Structures are given as structure tokens and as C-alpha cells.
Amino acid sequence: MDPIAPPAAARPLRRTAALGTVAATALAAGLLAAPQQAEAAQPRIHDIQGSTRLSPYDGERVTDVPGVVTAVRAFGSARGFWVQDPRPDRDPATSEGVFVFTGSKTPAVAAGDAVLVSGTVGEYYPGGRDAGLQSVTQISGATWTVDSSGNALPAAFPLNGASVPNRYAPEARGGGSIEHLPLRPHRYALDRHESLEGMRVQVSDAGVVGPSSRYNELWVTADPRENPTARGGTLYASYRDQNGARVKVASLIPFAERPFPQADVGDRLTGTTAGPLDYDQFGGYELQATELGALEDNGPDRERTRPQRAGELSVATYNVENLSPKNPDEKFTRLAEALVHNLASPDIVALEEVQDDNGPTNDAVVSADATLRKLTEAIAAAGGPSYAWRQIDPADDEDGGQPGGNIRVAFLYNPERVSFPDVPGGDATTSAVPLRGADGEIGLSANPGRIRPENAAWEDSRKPLAAEFRFRGEPVFVVANHFASKGGDQALDGRFQPPARSSETQRIAQAKLVAGWVKSLLELDRKAKVVVAGDINDFNFSPAVEALTDRGRILTDLVDRLPREERYGYVYNGNSQVLDHMLTSRAIRHADYDIVHINAEFADQASDHDPQVLRFRP
Structure with a gap:
């Protein structure tokens, strides 16, 4: 008997009515x-x-x-x-x-x-x-009594491609709760998992599809045939490709006895990984391992893209994840080495999540000069070019992100390869407007300048930064973006099915503003070369990206030109997916586009996003 809690009396299921x-x-x-x-x-x-x-x-x-x-x-x-x-019953739902x-x-x-x-x-x-x-x-x-010890454990239920259905979840009318629906474990993956809640389950020779986290968790797939990526992950390819064979793995084994494996996507837990199936706040169903397979290091290396040729302009986008001088020097070094060696020193870099000079300290500081200086010095030390930068300080605490951090988008550029025609007037509240100059050339009213920063669509969100660059005398317009996050959306594995995407409304509004700005530029010059880049915080098949491209009429999302199994640059809960994008106007032909996998698939990350590079001849 547990000595902590007092014994409890049995409660009858039915009671007789009171006597008259x-x-x-x-x-x-x-x-x-x-x-x-x-x-x-x-x-x-x-x-x-x-x-x-x-x-x-x-x-x-x-x-x-x-x-x-x-x-x-x-x-x-x-x-x-x-x-x-x-002594189980014969009902697979219970x-x-x-x-x-x-x-x-x-x-x-x-x-x-x-x-x-x-x-x-x-x-x-x-x-x-x-x-x-x-x-x-x-x-x-x-309270409990122990009748005997040393009993054999019930056999673990095998999770695999045959036992976990391809369909992910039942749907309730109007996206309501599925809690009261009868479980159909042979039809839906979530129902299968719920029918095993608390039971011993196992995966065998399971491929890692989500890297080990600082919380000592990783993701595996029970079905390697389910939407595989080119590098061993599982692709989130549509709203109906949720990939029910994914399962999170944690460990109940003391770490002093068995350290948790530091696994990358593409690695494998060989043999058997078994334990009770739990449900967790951060990712849903979780195998609490009492038996943990051995780590087999199969993961691909970090990628390197090719250098741009003499006549090619290279443009990159990179979410550097809350970068500030308060980050360890190692982070700056790793970001710099990646930009120089893995991205081949792009001519222009659109950065996202650049914080102010004292990072999360919540005061009136909004300047990011110290942050960008430290990064560009690290790039030079790594053998890269002496980048210049352009950005606009946000109004304090107006652009979302980590409180006090004042994150914003910013440009780095190599002045040995491109020039920047500065036009004064750009500030936190002033919009850059495309216009035709007295010489007939197209330019911006402020360079760099924000896009419609006064619009309610940007409330508590990063404002896009538009800029004109010159490469060999040719103008190229680049828009750096970091759209509103997915915070507030219902979880894929939650009880409301299909899950509501409430944050999508703001991103669609933001996308329409950027698309409208690009359209106004193209109305002045239909041959204008425009690159829209950054963390759109949404998928290539999403309504937000559809609005940003105007259904392909004004911009092309380059990720859709990649083979299907390569369309990802971010890994969330074992799903490899697209959040960052590079989109181009029709005047940019024969673009060479590459998502450079150096972070998202790895337990050891400098950022949680993979950077992207675009090369073309203006």
C-alpha cells in the first residue's frame, strides 16, 4: 500500500433509491x-x-x-x-x-x-x-496494493506501416471536438494512437525524422515509406499529409545509465524502442522509452551550395533566430562560417530575426548596429567579404518577437559586387513607394523603405523591407519579409479536427499588401527584376503564399520548382516543411535555387531554419 495516500472505499456504480x-x-x-x-x-x-x-x-x-x-x-x-x-478485451478501440x-x-x-x-x-x-x-x-x-513482483510485461504493440493508418484524423462537424466520436483505430492514425494510450508500444529500426532537442526528445517514423524526403525525413506536403506514423520518443531510462542519443534526421534507432504511449503538450503522442534502440549515424552532411559565377547575382535569405550581441560568440562564428563556406558568400543576404543591440533586455534601445557589426566582422574573419548593411529600426516593442528584442529584417550586401543607391526618407512609419524618376528609370521613394508599415496587417509583426540594388548597372529590387507567426493555431494532433488556422488571416492580409506593392512596381516596369524573400511562416501550398504570388500571376514561388522530396527547410514535430521562401518576378528567368540544409535536420543548430540561395543573371 502506498504510505502517502489514505486507503479509499469502493464506490458502487449504482445506488438504491432512498426509502420512503x-x-x-x-x-x-x-x-x-x-x-x-x-x-x-x-x-x-x-x-x-x-x-x-x-x-x-x-x-x-x-x-x-x-x-x-x-x-x-x-x-x-x-x-x-x-x-x-x-487480460485484454477483444475491442481494438479500448x-x-x-x-x-x-x-x-x-x-x-x-x-x-x-x-x-x-x-x-x-x-x-x-x-x-x-x-x-x-x-x-x-x-x-x-492507493494500490502489490500482489506480486517480477511478472512478465505485456507484449508491446508494434507501430509500423501496417498498423498505423494513412489517414490522419477523423473530422468533426465545423471543426469541433472529436472527443465523443467512437475510435476507429483501423481508419485513422490519431484513433490508433488513442486506442493505445498508456499501453506498451514499440518501433523497430526507426528512422529519425526530427532531431534530438535540448529537452531530450526526438521524432521517429514508424513507416519510412510515408512521404520521405531526400535526406531521410518526412515531408509535410499538404494539409492532408500530416504523417500519422510520426511519433515522439522520450526516455524513462536514467541518463546516467543511458545518455539520450543526439540524433539528426536520417539517423536510425536500430533494434527495438519500446515503452508506454503517452500524450504530451508539445507534439502529441510520445513513446516513453524503457527500451531504447542504438543510434546509427546515417544522417547526411551539412550541405554546401556552389559559388555564383562572375555574371550571376546571388541572393540569400536566412532566419538567424533572435540574433543579438548577447548570444555566445560561437553563434556568430557559426553563422559567419555558414554564410561564407556553405552559402558561398552571397552578394545580397536578407536576414530575419535580427535583434537590437542588447537583445531581450526590454528597454528603449532599438538600434541593431552592434548586432550587425558583430556579424559582419565575424564574416570577414571567416574569410568572407566586408559586407555593408541596410535596415530600419522599428518603433520600440511594435514588431513582435521576443519581448525587448525588437526583431527586424535587414540586408547585408557585398559592395565589391553590388551597389546600393541610398534614397533618404525611410523610417519605421514611412512607406517606400515605387516611382518613375525624371530620367525615366524606376526607383523607390525611400531606399531602403518599409511596405505600408501603418497598415493594421502589420500589427505586432515585422514590417517588410524593400530595397533597390544595382548589379553591373542593372536594378534589382529585393523585399525582405518575416510574416506573422503561427501562434494561436490549433495543433495537428489536437482534439479539434480539422484544426483551425486562426493566424492565417493576418498572413493573408500581409501577403496581399506585399503582392500589391510588387504589382505597383511591375505596372511601372513589367520587366522589373523583383525578389521577394524571407520567413513567410507558411507553407508553399498555403492560402497566404497563394495570395503572395497572386495565384502565380505576379510572382513564382521557387520552392515549387524543386523535386517534391526537397521542398523543405524547417523541421517541426518530425514534419519537414517549408516556411521560408524565395519568389521572383517573370523577368528573372533561368533562376538557380537551392535550399541549403545546414540546421533544421541537426541536433546541433546555429539556427532552427535552413538558409536559401538564388542565383540568376540580371
Whole structure:
């Protein structure tokens, strides 16, 4: 018996109605036999889990639920143990495992213990009910008895291409909750996983599709045939390609006994990785490994793109992830070496997430000169060119991002290869307008200048920066972007299906403003060479990108010209996807475009985004 919690009395499932006055008098006189109270059937775990996502016993007290302990979580504030019934029913929708929550106290049980558990059944929502995620059925306020130890653990359910359906999730009317829908584990991946909640599962020789994180987690796929990328990942190719074979792996093995593997995409966990299937706030279903496969290093090397030729202009985009002088010197060194050696010193670089000179310190500082100086000095030290830069300081705390950081987009350019015709007037609130000069040439009213910074679409978001460069006397217009984030969208693995993409509204509005600006420039000169680059924070198949290209009428999204298996530069929850884009006007022909994979697939990252390079002859 757990010495911490007091023993609990059994709660009958049915209760007799209260006796009336006459009956009570007759009973007291011995003229009426006492009514028999219905005996409480002791539920088993599959009864508690039920055939939907919600337990039919939610809020009720259960007594002496039998099972075998399969794993113990002995760390953190959500300690407890998983117990599984070795005598399953025949319903594939009802899980045979459940988590027993003990809070911050380590339970005095071990794997292989046969136990009888009593406690209150409840549905725990990671992140709170308003987060929109699925719940975990658990027993809390628990007491238990150990009947025997050293019992064999129930066999782990194999997750593979045959057992996990290709279809991802059922849909509720109007994007509502799927909690009350009957589970169909042979039809939907999320239903399959929910039907295994708390049970032992396993993957075999599993390919890594999401690199190890600082939280000691990684992602594998149970089906290597599901939308593979060219380098061993899993491609998120459409809103219906959610890739249900992905599963997150954490470890219950003490790190002193078995350090967590530092894996990259393309690596493999050979042999068997097994443990109870949990559900986590950050990524959904998670295999809590009590047995961890050996790491096989198969991952591809970091890529290097080719140098631009003498007559080619190279333009790059790179999200440098909250760069400020407060970052370690190593980050500046690594970014610089990547720009010089992996990106071959592009002529123009559109940077995203450049912070002010004191980073996240929340004060009135908005200048980023110290940040950009430190980066350009590191580039020169790495053997690169002496880049100049152009940017516009935002109004304090107006452009979103990390509080106090004042992130913005900025340009680096190599003055030995391109020139920059400065036109005064660009500031945080002034828009750059395309215009025709007295000499008949097309230019900007401010260079660099922002695009419609006063518009509500840019509220709490980075404003685009437009600039004119000259390469061998030819004008090239580049727009650097960092659209609004996906914060607030419902999760792929949440209980609302299909998930709502509420943040999309702002990005569509932003895309229309940038597209309108490009269109106004092309109306002045239909042969103008325009590059729109940066972190659009949306997919190549998204409505936002469709609005940005005006359905392909004014801009071409170059990622769509790559082979399907190469269309990614960011990895999120095991899905390789596109967030960064380079788009060109029709006057730019025969463009050579490359997503340079140096970060997103690797546990050791200088940024969480891969940079991109475009080369063309103006």
C-alpha cells in the first residue's frame, strides 16, 4: 500500500433509491426485508478507457483495478506509473493501459509488479483545457496494493506501416471536438494512437525524422515509406499529409545509465524502442522509452551550395533566430562560417530575426548596429567579404518577437559586387513607394523603405523591407519579409479536427499588401527584376503564399520548382516543411535555387531554419 495516500472505499456504480417513510417504518418493525444494493462491478482498464477519447468513468472513484506496472516516471512534477491489463478485451478501440498520477512523489512500485489500483478517474489536458489538445485518461489520488513482483510485461504493440493508418484524423462537424466520436483505430492514425494510450508500444529500426532537442526528445517514423524526403525525413506536403506514423520518443531510462542519443534526421534507432504511449503538450503522442534502440549515424552532411559565377547575382535569405550581441560568440562564428563556406558568400543576404543591440533586455534601445557589426566582422574573419548593411529600426516593442528584442529584417550586401543607391526618407512609419524618376528609370521613394508599415496587417509583426540594388548597372529590387507567426493555431494532433488556422488571416492580409506593392512596381516596369524573400511562416501550398504570388500571376514561388522530396527547410514535430521562401518576378528567368540544409535536420543548430540561395543573371 502506498504510505502517502489514505486507503479509499469502493464506490458502487449504482445506488438504491432512498426509502420512503412508510417503508422505513416497516423495515424498522422487521416487516420488510432490507433492499439489496446492486453490487459494483469492478472495472478493468479497458472499461475505464472506453471506446472514445473520454473515459465513461471520468470523475468517478474506482477500486482494485488490476494490472501490471509497465513503467515508472520517477522525475519531474508529473510522476507516476503506467499499468496495463494482461487480460485484454477483444475491442481494438479500448486501451488496456492507464497512467497512475502521483504528483511530485515517486511511487513505490517497479515494472513487473502486479497491482490493484484504487483512485479517481480523470481527464488531464496538457497545457490546460483551453489549449485545445487531447486529454490523457489517468487515475489520481491513488492507493494500490502489490500482489506480486517480477511478472512478465505485456507484449508491446508494434507501430509500423501496417498498423498505423494513412489517414490522419477523423473530422468533426465545423471543426469541433472529436472527443465523443467512437475510435476507429483501423481508419485513422490519431484513433490508433488513442486506442493505445498508456499501453506498451514499440518501433523497430526507426528512422529519425526530427532531431534530438535540448529537452531530450526526438521524432521517429514508424513507416519510412510515408512521404520521405531526400535526406531521410518526412515531408509535410499538404494539409492532408500530416504523417500519422510520426511519433515522439522520450526516455524513462536514467541518463546516467543511458545518455539520450543526439540524433539528426536520417539517423536510425536500430533494434527495438519500446515503452508506454503517452500524450504530451508539445507534439502529441510520445513513446516513453524503457527500451531504447542504438543510434546509427546515417544522417547526411551539412550541405554546401556552389559559388555564383562572375555574371550571376546571388541572393540569400536566412532566419538567424533572435540574433543579438548577447548570444555566445560561437553563434556568430557559426553563422559567419555558414554564410561564407556553405552559402558561398552571397552578394545580397536578407536576414530575419535580427535583434537590437542588447537583445531581450526590454528597454528603449532599438538600434541593431552592434548586432550587425558583430556579424559582419565575424564574416570577414571567416574569410568572407566586408559586407555593408541596410535596415530600419522599428518603433520600440511594435514588431513582435521576443519581448525587448525588437526583431527586424535587414540586408547585408557585398559592395565589391553590388551597389546600393541610398534614397533618404525611410523610417519605421514611412512607406517606400515605387516611382518613375525624371530620367525615366524606376526607383523607390525611400531606399531602403518599409511596405505600408501603418497598415493594421502589420500589427505586432515585422514590417517588410524593400530595397533597390544595382548589379553591373542593372536594378534589382529585393523585399525582405518575416510574416506573422503561427501562434494561436490549433495543433495537428489536437482534439479539434480539422484544426483551425486562426493566424492565417493576418498572413493573408500581409501577403496581399506585399503582392500589391510588387504589382505597383511591375505596372511601372513589367520587366522589373523583383525578389521577394524571407520567413513567410507558411507553407508553399498555403492560402497566404497563394495570395503572395497572386495565384502565380505576379510572382513564382521557387520552392515549387524543386523535386517534391526537397521542398523543405524547417523541421517541426518530425514534419519537414517549408516556411521560408524565395519568389521572383517573370523577368528573372533561368533562376538557380537551392535550399541549403545546414540546421533544421541537426541536433546541433546555429539556427532552427535552413538558409536559401538564388542565383540568376540580371
